[in-house]
Amino acid sequence: MERRLRVVAKVKNPFSDECTILGCSGCGIAAALRVAVPLLQRARVMTAHPTVIIVDDDPGIRESLEGLLRSVGLQVKALASVPEFVKEGRPEGPACLVLDVRLPGRSGLDFQRELSAANIHVPIIFITGYGDIPMSVQAIKGGAIEFLTKPFRDQDLLDAIQLGLARDRAWLENEKAIAALRERFETLTPREREVMALVVTGRLNKQIAYEIGISEITVKVHRGQVMRKMKAASLPDLARMADRLNFTAEKSQSS
Numbered sequence: 001m002e003r004r005l006r007v008v009a010k011v012k013n014p015f016s017d018e019c020t021i022l023g024c025s026g027c028g029i030a031a032a033l034r035v036a037v038p039l040l041q042r043a044r045v046m047t048a049h050p051t052v053i054i055v056d057d058d059p060g061i062r063e064s065l066e067g068l069l070r071s072v073g074l075q076v077k078a079l080a081s082v083p084e085f086v087k088e089g090r091p092e093g094p095a096c097l098v099l100d101v102r103l104p105g106r107s108g109l110d111f112q113r114e115l116s117a118a119n120i121h122v123p124i125i126f127i128t129g130y131g132d133i134p135m136s137v138q139a140i141k142g143g144a145i146e147f148l149t150k151p152f153r154d155q156d157l158l159d160a161i162q163l164g165l166a167r168d169r170a171w172l173e174n175e176k177a178i179a180a181l182r183e184r185f186e187t188l189t190p191r192e193r194e195v196m197a198l199v200v201t202g203r204l205n206k207q208i209a210y211e212i213g214i215s216e217i218t219v220k221v222h223r224g225q226v227m228r229k230m231k232a233a234s235l236p237d238l239a240r241m242a243d244r245l246n247f248t249a250e251k252s253q254s255s
Contacts (some may be wrong), residue, residue, distance in 0.1 A: 016021070053088075054077070
């Protein structure tokens with residue numbers, strides 16, 4: 001009996017409706033508290049004002065930084081510790097975190113690693129009065145925007161914040177676009193997804209028909225539906241969408 005390939009089309013979803021700070025259970029306070037704004041919801045609030053979150057246990061530093069940032073028209077949240085940030089949650093719109101390296105309990109560098117491990121995106125600017133080269137290298141390798149040693153120039157901090165907010169705004173725009181693509185993809189039937197998985201590899205209609213065991217006319221109809229539902233202008237456009245969705249086609253044999 002002839003054996004055919006059955007194509008199982010999947011989109012790997014790197015997002016979830018909500019994420020714990022540590023991304024796992026049983027990890028103390030951070031595991032119990034959740035980020036307040038789900039990723040898909042954040043993709044829909046692009047008009048929210050950008051926010052700078054200051055986390056520093058020195059009230060004098062917090063007050064000074066908050067005054068500086070408000071004087072240039074920035075929206076600010078000033079917090080004393082990482083648990084306060086976890087409780088508050090990440091703001092809806094573009095954000096940037098000004099984080100002290102040395103904090104009581106969990107250090108700023110530890111928290112940076114936890115955010116990265118949980119795939120929670122927020123640009124970080126480290127500030128410290130006791131920095132050294134290995135510490136700064138670790139912070140920058142971890143994705144920090146800047147590592148500033150106190151006392152630092154106001155303009156250096158403001159420049160770093162503007163860079164961080166710009167990067168976060170771009171990340172949110174990309175997240176919004178991917179969310180829209182996923183909504184379109186969800187309208188496809190299982191057969192349309194199967195056809196799409198083969199179309200984006202460059203196969204012809206007759207090749208797809210043979211592989212999945214349907215007529216060439218039926219493949220043409222499904223292909224047209226995929227292009228319409230995904231709002232793809234061309235095959236290369238559809239292929240780019242599949243790539244952004246991390247779209248994969250897994251094959252299994254059937255008799």
